[in-house]
Amino acid sequence: MTTKIFTDLFKLFFPHVCRCCGNALLNSENQICTECILHLPLTNFVDIVNNPVEKKLWGRAQIEAATSLLFFSKKGNVQKILHEIKYKNNIKLAHFMGNQLGIELKKSNRFNDIDIIVPVPLHRKKQKERGYNQSEEIAKGIVNHFDKEINTTSLIKTTYTKSQTKQNRFSRWKNVSEIFSVTNTDKIENKHILLVDDVITTGATLEACAKELLKIPSVKVSIATLAYAGD
Numbered sequence: 001m002t003t004k005i006f007t008d009l010f011k012l013f014f015p016h017v018c019r020c021c022g023n024a025l026l027n028s029e030n031q032i033c034t035e036c037i038l039h040l041p042l043t044n045f046v047d048i049v050n051n052p053v054e055k056k057l058w059g060r061a062q063i064e065a066a067t068s069l070l071f072f073s074k075k076g077n078v079q080k081i082l083h084e085i086k087y088k089n090n091i092k093l094a095h096f097m098g099n100q101l102g103i104e105l106k107k108s109n110r111f112n113d114i115d116i117i118v119p120v121p122l123h124r125k126k127q128k129e130r131g132y133n134q135s136e137e138i139a140k141g142i143v144n145h146f147d148k149e150i151n152t153t154s155l156i157k158t159t160y161t162k163s164q165t166k167q168n169r170f171s172r173w174k175n176v177s178e179i180f181s182v183t184n185t186d187k188i189e190n191k192h193i194l195l196v197d198d199v200i201t202t203g204a205t206l207e208a209c210a211k212e213l214l215k216i217p218s219v220k221v222s223i224a225t226l227a228y229a230g231d
């Protein structure tokens with residue numbers, strides 16, 4: 001009885017509910033219920049050469065292979081997931097979704113020769129405010145399936161930018177260009193880097209990061225994101 005009261009109280013303060021539909025989770029379920037997982041809009045881009053994620057970066061940065069796990073749609077479950085990961089401190093969900101992305105990457109041999117994983121960095125100040133970097137937490141889920149180091153010291157964000165949502169594509173591009181830089185380059189020289197982010201929208205952030213990384217001798221860059229937002 002006491003245990004039950006404790007469990008009920010625990011659930012009251014830490015609700016064990018699906019992050020997508022809000023229904024109670026079974027003990028065997030984690031973060032998202034089975035029903036919602038089955039209905040997530042998978043892109044199945046992973047093994048497709050010239051898929052829409054790669055096309056988005058054509059002529060902008062030399063990318064070996066790129067993929068996204070899910071299609072983003074406004075007000076859909078993928079938006080809820082990204083919101084939880086980015087603004088609600090739901091690090092467990094970031095690990096869970098990163099794990100799903102890792103499983104997906106293993107379905108193709110295009111990502112077999114990845115040497116190191118680099119999450120898109122936040123500015124030092126922003127990371128201090130948020131307490132974590134969502135891309136780094138996603139990467140921690142990916143490494144369940146890729147026994148590789150996560151490098152958070154070689155690519156850094158050097159300019160603190162305000163929210164970009166109200167700007168058009170051109171000023172957004174101007175805004176993120178030149179604001180990443182590479183340090184500790186010996187750690188990534190001659191490596192095939194998997195660059196990880198939560199979502200690809202215009203591609204401007206990933207383009208800026210890839211361009212910096214590609215300045216290092218013999219570096220190759222591939223990309224994996226949780227979600228893909230079309231134009």
Ligand SMILES: [Zn+2]
Binds near residue numbers: 018021023
């Ligand atoms: Zn659900």
